[in-house]
Amino acid sequence: MDFENPLPVLELDTDFIEIETKDIFTGRFKIKNTGGGVLKGRALSRLLGLNFEPEEWEGNNQTITYTWNPSRAGAQIGETIQAICFITSNGGEVELPVQAKLTKMSIITSEGKNISNIFDFYEYSQIHPTQARRMFTDSEFYMLLLATGYTYIEVYESLHKDANRERAMDNFFILSGLKGRTKTEIKARNLEFSQKPGDKEKLYGNFLVKKSDHGYVDAPLTLKNNAPWLTLSTGKLSATDFNDDFIAVVNFSIDSAKISKAYARELVVVGADDSFSNTVEIIYRRRPGLTARLNKNTYRYSDKGTIEIINNTGELIKVTPFCKENYIRFSAKSFAVEAVAEIPFEVKLGAFMSAQMFFRKLPYMKTIIEVEFSSPGKTYKKNLPITVGEW
Numbered sequence: 001m002d003f004e005n006p007l008p009v010l011e012l013d014t015d016f017i018e019i020e021t022k023d024i025f026t027g028r029f030k031i032k033n034t035g036g037g038v039l040k041g042r043a044l045s046r047l048l049g050l051n052f053e054p055e056e057w058e059g060n061n062q063t064i065t066y067t068w069n070p071s072r073a074g075a076q077i078g079e080t081i082q083a084i085c086f087i088t089s090n091g092g093e094v095e096l097p098v099q100a101k102l103t104k105m106s107i108i109t110s111e112g113k114n115i116s117n118i119f120d121f122y123e124y125s126q127i128h129p130t131q132a133r134r135m136f137t138d139s140e141f142y143m144l145l146l147a148t149g150y151t152y153i154e155v156y157e158s159l160h161k162d163a164n165r166e167r168a169m170d171n172f173f174i175l176s177g178l179k180g181r182t183k184t185e186i187k188a189r190n191l192e193f194s195q196k197p198g199d200k201e202k203l204y205g206n207f208l209v210k211k212s213d214h215g216y217v218d219a220p221l222t223l224k225n226n227a228p229w230l231t232l233s234t235g236k237l238s239a240t241d242f243n244d245d246f247i248a249v250v251n252f253s254i255d256s257a258k259i260s261k262a263y264a265r266e267l268v269v270v271g272a273d274d275s276f277s278n279t280v281e282i283i284y285r286r287r288p289g290l291t292a293r294l295n296k297n298t299y300r301y302s303d304k305g306t307i308e309i310i311n312n313t314g315e316l317i318k319v320t321p322f323c324k325e326n327y328i329r330f331s332a333k334s335f336a337v338e339a340v341a342e343i344p345f346e347v348k349l350g351a352f353m354s355a356q357m358f359f360r361k362l363p364y365m366k367t368i369i370e371v372e373f374s375s376p377g378k379t380y381k382k383n384l385p386i387t388v389g390e391w
Helices: 118-127 129-136 139-147 153-159 165-175 351-360
Strands: 010-012 017-021 025-033 040-044 050-053 056-058 061-068 080-089 092-102 184-186 190-195 203-211 218-223 230-232 236-238 247-254 263-270 279-286 290-294 302-311 317-322 328-330 335-337 340-348 364-375 378-389
Touching: 010 080, 010 092, 017 025, 017 061, 050 080, 118 129, 118 165, 129 139, 129 165, 139 153, 153 165, 190 203, 203 279, 218 230, 230 263, 247 279, 290 364, 290 378, 302 317, 302 335, 317 340, 335 340
Parallel strands: 017 092, 190 279
Antiparallel strands: 010 025, 025 061, 040 056, 040 080, 050 061, 080 092, 184 203, 203 247, 218 236, 218 263, 230 247, 263 279, 290 302, 302 340, 317 335, 317 364, 328 340, 364 378
16 A cells, blocks of 8 residues: 655744834744655745845755845835735745835844834843843934834933833833733742751751843842841842843841740741732741650551651660550660661550450550650650550
């Protein structure tokens, strides 16, 4: 049986060409084959003064450069010319609308970018923010706004006097409808730290704040409850605190010597709004010196278990478990624990007690395991309730 090979499929990375310039303008778009085989085709201009290079190509990935010469097109200042160009190929045909306007003026940047309107300027600022800030206050940019009939020219005259150019440009783009207000997002809103008892070393941590775009940020950092034990590396985030990925790192330290209790909590507010989404919760816990717990809640009449011991005192301690009921049996009378240990025990009823349980028809029994912790000059006891039965 014969099979046909997959046919080429033509695809462009744009569906519209818009040109606004005072001089010759050059742009690019890409063509690719999303099907099989090899794509072959032509780029046909139907706009006087607009040329494609190359006009013919063969290959599955191709960049087409287009150049519009307004003098060859016979365009007049302020005139907008529209046409339909065609990209034909063995993988189909695409109609490509073109709109070209000859503006009164434009600015050519040192990178060769043609700035003919505020849309060009906004795109340029995303790639070259430092250069755009310089251009924003230049008289040539003011003349461009006048030439293109910028609606809010009086507001611009006020904004460009602002010494904080980042803030001024951000408000300019918001006013022009090119962007919304820059927002911040906290990457992790809950951070928890713990220390052994007696440890007075400072603890250090950080949290990340991400902003939505290149826009201006002036976000104060405040402690909601003014906790004296928490110190932030900065009291405000500005645009210079964010890296190329729009992320800023806020460092902080915890002074446990200023925390008298075993637990402390503080909220860091990012920005003027103290809503939940704009806060970071920082929790400090001082771990208990000694912890003892059973590995299960209930045990059968014939079972094995452990007492889990956690020693945060930094000393070697002696642990002595005891149960008055002889059906709870330990392998030794006492155990030495340096940090963490599991003390095994066995639940085993004798024959006489088993008979008693049978005749009394008791489904379960409850008792207490006493755990004594001791070190030179110190003794501490804890009772662990234990339930034994058949379930």
